[in-house]
Amino acid sequence: MVATTTRILFETFGATEVRVFYAFGWAAIAAFAWGVYVQIRKYRRGAALTLEGSLWARSRAMISMVLSHRSIDRRDAAAGAAHRLIFYGFTLLFIGTATITLQYDFLEPLFGIRFWQGEFYLIFSLVLDVAGIALIAGLIHMMIRRGWMRLPKLDYARPDRSPGDPDFDRPQYRREDWAFLWTLVIIGSTGYLLEGARLVWLQGRPDVWDTRWWSPVGAMLAAGFQEVGLNAGGAAMLRHGLWWFHGLLALAFIALIPYTKVKHIFTASGSWLARDALAAQRLPRIADSAAQPGVAKITDFNWKQLLNLDACTKCGRCHEACPARAVGAPLSPRDVILSLREFAHATLESGVLPDAAELDVHGKGPGQVSMETLWSCRTCMACVEICPVAVEHIPIIVQMRRKLVEDGAMDPLLTKTLQTIHKTGNSFGESKRKRGAWSKALPFTLKDARKEPVDVLWFVGDYASFDPRNQKVSQTFATLMQEAGVDFGILYDGESNAGNDVRRVGEEGLYEVLATSNISALAAAQFKTVVTTDPHSFNTIKNEYPDFGGKFEIQHYTTLTRELFRNGKLRVTRPLKYRVTFHDPCHLGRFNKGYEAPRELLTLLGCELVEMGRCRANSFCCGAGGGRIWVPDPVGVEKPAQNRMKEAAAIPGLEVYVVSCPKDLTMFEDALKTTGLEGKFVVRELIELIREAIPA
Amino acid sequence: MKILVAVKQVAALDEDFKIRADGRDIDADYLIRDLNEWDDFSLEEAMRIKEAANTPGDIEVVAVSVGPASVDESLRKCLAKGADRALRVWDDAIEYSDPIAIARVLAAVTMREAPDMLFAGVQSSDHSFASTGIATAAFLNWPHAAVVNMLNYTPGAKTAVLRRELEGGLLQELELQCPAVLTIQLGINTPRYASLRSIKQAAAKPIEMLSLADLHLVANDVGESGSSSRVRRMYLPEKGRAQLIEGDVATKARRLAEIIKEFRGQT
Ligand code: SF4
Ligand code: SF4
Secondary structure (H helix, E strand, O other), rough: HHOOOOOOOOOOOHHHEEEEEEEHHHHHHHHHHHHHHHHHHHHHHHHHHHOOOHHHHHHHHHHHHHHHHHHOOOOOOHHHHHHHHHHHHHHHHHHHHHHHHHHHHHHHHHHHHOOOOHHHHHHHHHHHHHHHHHHHHHHHHHHHHOOOOOOOOHHHOOOOOOOOOOOOOOOHHHHHEEEEEEEEHHHHHHHHHHHHHHHHOOOOOHHOOHHHHOOHHHHHHHHHHOOOOOOOHHHHHHHHHHHHHHHHHHHHHHHHHHHHHHHHHHHHHHHHOOOOOOOOOOOOOOOOOOOOOOOHHHHHHHHHHHHHHOOOOOOOOOHHHHHHHHHOOOOOOOHHHHHHHHHHHHHHHOOOOHHHHHHHEEEOOOOOOOHHHHHHHOOOOOOHHHHOOOHHHHHHHHHHHHHHHHHHOOHHHHHHHHHHHHHHHOOOOOOOOHHHHHHHOOOOOOEEOOOOOOEEEEEEOOHHHHHHHHHHHHHHHHHHHHOOOEEEEEEEHOOOOOOHHHHOOOHHHHHHHHHHHHHHHHOOOOOOOEEEOHHHHHHHHHHHHHHOOOOOOEEEEEHHHHHHHHOOOOOOOOOOOOEEOOOOOOOOOOOOOOHHHHHHHHHHHHHOEEEOOOOOOOOOOOOOOHHHHHHOOOOOOOOOHHHHHHHOOOOOOOOOEEEHHHHHHHHHHHHHOOOEEEEEEEEEEEEHHHHHHHOO | EEEEOOOEEEEEEEEOOOOOOOOOOOOOHEEOOOOOHHHHHHHHHHHHHHHOOOOOOOHHEEEEEEEOHHHHHHHHHHHHOOOOOOEEEEEEEEEOOOOOHHHHHHHHHHHHHOOOEEEEEEEOOOOOOOOOHHHHHHHHHHOOOEEEEEOOOOOOOOOOEEEEHHHHOOEEEEEEEEOOEEEOOOOOOOOOOHHHHHHHOOOOOOOOEEEEEOOOOOOOHHHHOOOOOOOOOOOOOOOOOOOOOOOOOHHHHHHHHHHHHHHHHOO
């Protein structure tokens, strides 16, 4: 008997009723297909882009990410767990339903194959029952996060619009979220009710009734129904009604996928598939054939960026991580993405493309992004790094800035700085000739790597060359290298600003000038490896110069010094007993994963390292990136560096706040003073601590 | 319609500069060259007038400079910022010209181009004569206004209304017959940024070369012979002799007495 047990589908349905149901089914599929077509047409209206690497490797990475939920677990394990329940619950139920269709509509009528019965069916029932519970549990957790926990990152209020602006907090998003959750909960729970009603209705059929505990939730509900006096006849009617309700709702859900946030099932997967692991580290070049640099119109974004916009699930993690948002600047990476998504939705989904004028994404209108927003970004990568669906905000922001730069729509101070860099090769407006002048204070002569071969070529960078406080650090580092017997030299005035920040400002032409000038200076010198004390230079030389023909082996000083300690060239003679914390510079940490070397060095020096809450990948930007070091933050409001100083001050007994980036030293020493925390602890460059532990 | 903008490539001192062997100028190796800051504003003003017009295509902004080939870089910047054409006048005889001789050249260019307006900067940041623009007006016998910090002008109009900065914070509003020569003051607008990309693209645009003959001038009109002044020498004044005396009152008094004695040659 068990061998023939199977799901009751259309029993007792009249032929017309079945036909009506199929009509709805086909309508849902048609609506779905049309929606998918419209979305794909929208993405195809973006600029062309050829992805690097094999599709196979990309697919594997995507599938592994989707199945493991690694990216959703990060910094919010509860959300990860709940989403995992929903994902696996939904997937199993979907596969279950798809299998029914497969047999009922294809295999059986065409080939007479029936597999969906007997033990297979029973196990199947059990699995689906559990899947349904998982789905509903996950959905309820999501409701609790929204309704009761009221997580700040799920608040859609925007820092770049004021209350009253139609785009301020987007109530339609809130409604959509709730509608989505409720629809799935209702589909899931009516499925169970349906199951229970079916059991009561068919209680006389042993093949159904005797195997009911294979669908435990249904069986319990059936018992409940019987308890309240439902008989087989009543149950048949109830089942009939529920069947239609459940069926139509499920079909409507499918039909609506491409039109609602549900589409993230596809767009998020697509986003992972198209992901560029170096999106923030290596910005795209401007094709020589490009009529204009950067993005002016929505169609100037490439298809992958348009897909990114639709992948965003509004999870708010980037919003939470963004240092600009944290200090009240008019920027939230989430809102940049959502604005552009709304813009693309409004302009690119109809049959005909609107006039170019209506495609302009710059401005203060609905869906447009204002220059104040774009200039607030520090290209710190906190957003790109945490996004669970591989949205790449930085190239989007920088490409929009390129257009602003072309139009000169920027702070006059920034204009001045760019002009200065063009004229003198450095942001300090100092004479080129003075670039190596800091080395005159050394008791020995630094080798000129342009004139003689060296083992290690030290790329010094602007701040370490010209800023008086950082010059001291440079002198200390030079002395340490000398003492360790390293054969090294610098390029003197052959070196220019590395261009990392110029590129992130969006002045690509100037970046090209700087990069090619440095590349030819480096190429003309003889050395084995490049070392730099500046994480910004490190990033661009390592990740971006290769695109311009400059392939050099480069390391940050922390790995080189660690090496010198490991092979005994440097030795700690006076261990430091400081209680310290370490600030991961964006360009060393998040950008290039240089988390370990500085920490190992601190341990070697004998320091006790206490981490701040926001460390490593979640390190909080000092606020200087993306060219913002050249444009002071507004007075009267907290600066990111000040915010960070307060975080550090909460560490009991903290003595030294350790940095390993010249810009950090400048920013944090300043912030320590302005927050009134001076005297509580000091800011030191790691190089200075090394010196202290190895008294000359 | 046309606006002619006279621009100059100025020199700024690098660190540790040297005076040229003849003592009349800085050794060119130690100079960093750039477009004169005032000219950034006058070009911008011309560009704004062009862009504000109903048919910007009908208005031509032409940048002109007198100088050797190195000046092309500054003219390219003007082209990058949107100037329609760039002219450069040079002849070796022009070397050592003073502002009056340069004005003679500019006046000849103006006659040839027949613009509706000629803009120049109030002065150049390197030599600060503040006379080229005004002298050009004299040669042309055109109305002129100096130190203009606000301008209301529609190309083709018979007059322009403008505001000038006077001493003591006074402002003067003026209505002027066109064509005229205006020297433009800093701050009249916010000059646009010439991106490197636009500068690179401007490199492909031609810069028209004009010789003295093209302007119906002869060698004697320019250079030292065409000038009303000549530089005798350029030098750094000797360091001042002030010194700060430190210490307590008694030490200070003692030191002061010593200095007075030294000064009077009593030691
Ligand atoms: S890069 Fe940093 S500052 Fe810019 S939007 Fe992302 S998180 Fe915010
Ligand atoms: S962009 Fe990514 S991190 Fe930001 S809200 Fe959207 S999904 Fe979340």
